Amino acid sequence: MYGSDVVYYISLVICISLGSCYKKINNNEMKKNYGTGLGLLLVCLICGTSIYHTVLMVWGNIVIIKCCDRRYLHQISMAYTWLYLLYLHSYVINDYVIWIHQSMALKLVGLAFEMNAVHVKAEGKSPVSKINLRDMDNTPPDPSAADIIAYAFYFIGIHRGPYYRYKIFNDHFQNTFGLLGDCRIITEQKLKKALVCVMGYIIISKNYSPELYYKDIFYTTYGADSRYLYNIPQLVLNVLEYEAIMMLSTSVFTETGFGVYPAKCQPIPGYGPSAQFSFLTLASASPDIAIEEEYNFSMLKCFDNERLILGPKMRMTMRAFDMPTRFWFWAYVQKSFIKSNKEVRSAFSFLAWTVWYGPTIPKFIISSTLWVYVHLEEEYSILYNTSGPMKLPWDIGFSIMRMFCLLYLTPCFTVKDTRIVLRYYNSIFWVFHFILLLMMILSIILYKTKRD
Numbered sequence: 001m002y003g004s005d006v007v008y009y010i011s012l013v014i015c016i017s018l019g020s021c022y023k024k025i026n027n028n029e030m031k032k033n034y035g036t037g038l039g040l041l042l043v044c045l046i047c048g049t050s051i052y053h054t055v056l057m058v059w060g061n062i063v064i065i066k067c068c069d070r071r072y073l074h075q076i077s078m079a080y081t082w083l084y085l086l087y088l089h090s091y092v093i094n095d096y097v098i099w100i101h102q103s104m105a106l107k108l109v110g111l112a113f114e115m116n117a118v119h120v121k122a123e124g125k126s127p128v129s130k131i132n133l134r135d136m137d138n139t140p141p142d143p144s145a146a147d148i149i150a151y152a153f154y155f156i157g158i159h160r161g162p163y164y165r166y167k168i169f170n171d172h173f174q175n176t177f178g179l180l181g182d183c184r185i186i187t188e189q190k191l192k193k194a195l196v197c198v199m200g201y202i203i204i205s206k207n208y209s210p211e212l213y214y215k216d217i218f219y220t221t222y223g224a225d226s227r228y229l230y231n232i233p234q235l236v237l238n239v240l241e242y243e244a245i246m247m248l249s250t251s252v253f254t255e256t257g258f259g260v261y262p263a264k265c266q267p268i269p270g271y272g273p274s275a276q277f278s279f280l281t282l283a284s285a286s287p288d289i290a291i292e293e294e295y296n297f298s299m300l301k302c303f304d305n306e307r308l309i310l311g312p313k314m315r316m317t318m319r320a321f322d323m324p325t326r327f328w329f330w331a332y333v334q335k336s337f338i339k340s341n342k343e344v345r346s347a348f349s350f351l352a353w354t355v356w357y358g359p360t361i362p363k364f365i366i367s368s369t370l371w372v373y374v375h376l377e378e379e380y381s382i383l384y385n386t387s388g389p390m391k392l393p394w395d396i397g398f399s400i401m402r403m404f405c406l407l408y409l410t411p412c413f414t415v416k417d418t419r420i421v422l423r424y425y426n427s428i429f430w431v432f433h434f435i436l437l438l439m440m441i442l443s444i445i446l447y448k449t450k451r452d
Contacts, residue, residue, distance in 0.1 A: 004046070008096045011042050012159055012248050016187070019255025023183070028173040032150050039155035047097050054104060057084050058152045061108040062145050070119035075337065077112035081105045082355050089358050099160045102356060104152050106163045106328050111143070111151065113332045114166055156258045160249050162302055162324035164259060168272045178257020181295040186254040194247035201240040208233035210414050213424060224428045231410040238413050239308075246302045246322070259299040267299035270324030271331070300324075312399035314374050317406070329353055347371055362412035362421045372436055373405050379443045383450065408432040 018038070025031040044051055064077045088101055143151070143166065151169050172178070208230070212218050218227065253259050265273035265280050273280050282289060304320035311317050319326055334349040350367040357363055377398065380386070386394040408431075411424050 004094055004096055007045055008159070009248075011045060012252070015042070015155055015159075015252045016191075016248070016255050019187070019252060019257075020184075023178060023255075023257050032173060035154045035156060036150040039153040039158045042155055042158055043100060043153060046100060050092055050094070050097050053084075053088060053092070053097075053101065054153075057081060057101060057104055058108065058149060060084070061112070061152075062148050065112055065115060065143075065148065066145065070116055074109070074112040074116040074332075078109045078333075078337070078352075081109050082352065086355055086359060089355075089360075098358075100158060103157060103159070103161050103163070105356065106161070106325065107157075107166070108148075108152055110163065110328060110332060111148065111166045113336060115142070156252055156256055157249065159252075160245055162246065162250060162253075162300060162322070163270045163328050164299065164324065165270070165272060168259060168299065171272070172258055177260040177262070177295060180291060180293070181257060181260040181297070183254050183257050183260070186297055187251050190247045190251045190254060194244045194251070197240045197244035197247065201237055201244065204233050204237055204240070208237070210234055210237070213411060213415050213420055214417070219423065219427050224431075227424070228407065228428055228431075231407040234414050235407055235410045238410065242322070243303060250297075250300045250302060253300050254297055259297060260295050261299060262293040263296045263298075264293070267296065268327065269299060269301045270327035272299050310399065311402045312395040313377050314370065314402045314405065315377065317402060318370070318374075343375060346375070360416075361418045362415065365421070365425075366409050366412045369405070369409060369433070369436070372440070376436065376439055376443065379447070380439075383443065383446050404432060 015038070022031070022034060025034060043054055047054060060080055061077055064073055064080060068076050082105070085101065085105055088098060092098055092101075151166055154169065157164060212230065218230075222230070259267075259272075261267045261273050262276070262280065264276050266275045268274045302323055304323065307316045307320035329349050329352060333352045334345045337352075338345060338348060340348075350371045354363045354367045384390075384394070386398075411421050415421050415424070
C-alpha cells in the first residue's frame with residue numbers, strides 16, 4: 001500500500017468519525033465554514049502539489065456561472081470543465097486526485113445546469129430535460145462565489161461522491177431532517193457492508209490476481225475459453241472494490257445527517273425529493289410535523305444489487321450502478337445538453353462519460369460497445385414481442401447476453417495498460433464484437449423483411 005492510499009482511506013475514516021461532532025453544530029454559517037475548511041484540508045492532503053488544479057477548476061466555473069449568459073452558461077461550464085479533465089487525465093497519474101476532480105466537476109457543471117433550469121422556467125419556456133422542475137419554486141437564490149466554493153470543497157462527498165445537487169446542499173442548512181433520521185444505524189450497516197466487500201476482495205484477489213493479465217504465461221498456457229472465464233472473478237473484484245469505496249463515502253453522508261428526507265417525498269439518487277414539495281416546505285418550517293415522519297437515505301443510494309445482478313437488460317444494469325452519477329449523465333447530458341434524436345444524445349452521453357472517467361482506448365471500447373449493445377437490445381425488443389407470452393425466455397436470453405458483455409468488457413475496467421488490453425482481446429479474437437456485428441446485420445435484415 002502506497003502513502004497516497006494511506007492518506008486517502010485514513011481521511012475517509014476521520015470524516016466518518018467527525019460526523020457526529022459536525023451534526024451537533026447549531027449555527028448554519030459555522031457548520032458551512034467547518035465543512036468547507038475540512039474539505040480544503042482534505043484536498044490539500046490528498047492532492048498535494050496538484051491543489052492548484054482544483055483552484056483553477058473552481059474559479060473558472062465561478063467566473064462562468066457569475067458572468068455568462070444564463071442561456072448558455074451550462075454549455076460553457078461543461079466545455080471548460082471537461083477540457084480541464086481531459087488535461088488532468090493526461091497529466092495527473094494519482095487516481096485519488098482524479099476522483100476529487102471528477103466529484104468537483106459533476107457538482108460545478110451540475111450547478112450551471114440548475115441555474116440554467118431556473119432561467120428556463122423564469123422565461124416560461126418548456127425545458128428540454130424531462131426532469132421534474134416543480135421544485136424550482138424553492139430553488140435557492142443565485143449562489144455567491146463563497147457559496148460555490150463551499151459547495152465545491154465541502155468535505156461531504158469530496159472523496160468520490162456520490163453526486164448531489166446544489167439544492168440538496170442548500171437544504172442541508174435549512175432543515176433539521178438529519179437529526180431525525182436513524183443516521184448511526186445506517187452508518188453502521190454501511191460500514192459492515194464495506195467490511196464484507198473488503199474481506200471478499202482480499203480472499204478472491206489472493207487466488208485470482210489481476211496481475212495475471214500482464215504475464216506471458218496467461219497467453220501461452222491458458223486457452224481462449226480460460227482467459228475469458230478468468231474475467232468472472234475480476235468482474236466480482238471490480239464491483240466489490242467500487243461498492244466498498246462508495247459505502248465508505250456514503251457513510252460520511254449518513255453519519256453527518258446529510259441527504260436525509262421524508263420518505264413520502266420519494267428521494268431520487270443524486271436529485272433529491274421528487275414529490276410532495278409543499279409538504280417538504282411545511283416539514284422544514286415545523287419541527288412538530290417533521291418529527292412524526294419516516295425518513296430515508298434513498299438520495300444516497302448508489303447500487304441496486306438486484307437489478308445489477310439479475311438485469312435482465314443492460315440499460316437496467318447501467319441504471320443500477322453508481323446511480324447518482326448515472327442520473328447526472330442522464331439528466332444533464334443525455335436529456336438537456338443537445339437537441340437531437342435519442343441515439344445521438346445517447347452517444348454524446350457515453351462520450352462525455354468517457355472523457356470524465358478517463359479518455360483511454362479501453363474506456364472508449366467500453367462506451368462504444370455499451371452504446372451499440374443497448375441500442376441493439378432496443379431494436380430486438382421492437383422487432384419481437386419481448387413483453388408478451390415469451391417474456392421469460394427473452395429475459396433469460398437478454399440476461400445471459402448481458403453477462404457475456406460485462407465479462408467481455410472486464411479487462412477494460414481492470415487493466416490500465418492499453419497494450420495489455422489489446423493483447424487480451426487479440427488472444428480471444430474480439431469474439432463479442434464479432435457477435436455484435438452479426439446481431440447488427442441480422443437486425444437490419446429482419447427490419448427490412450418486416451417492413452416489406
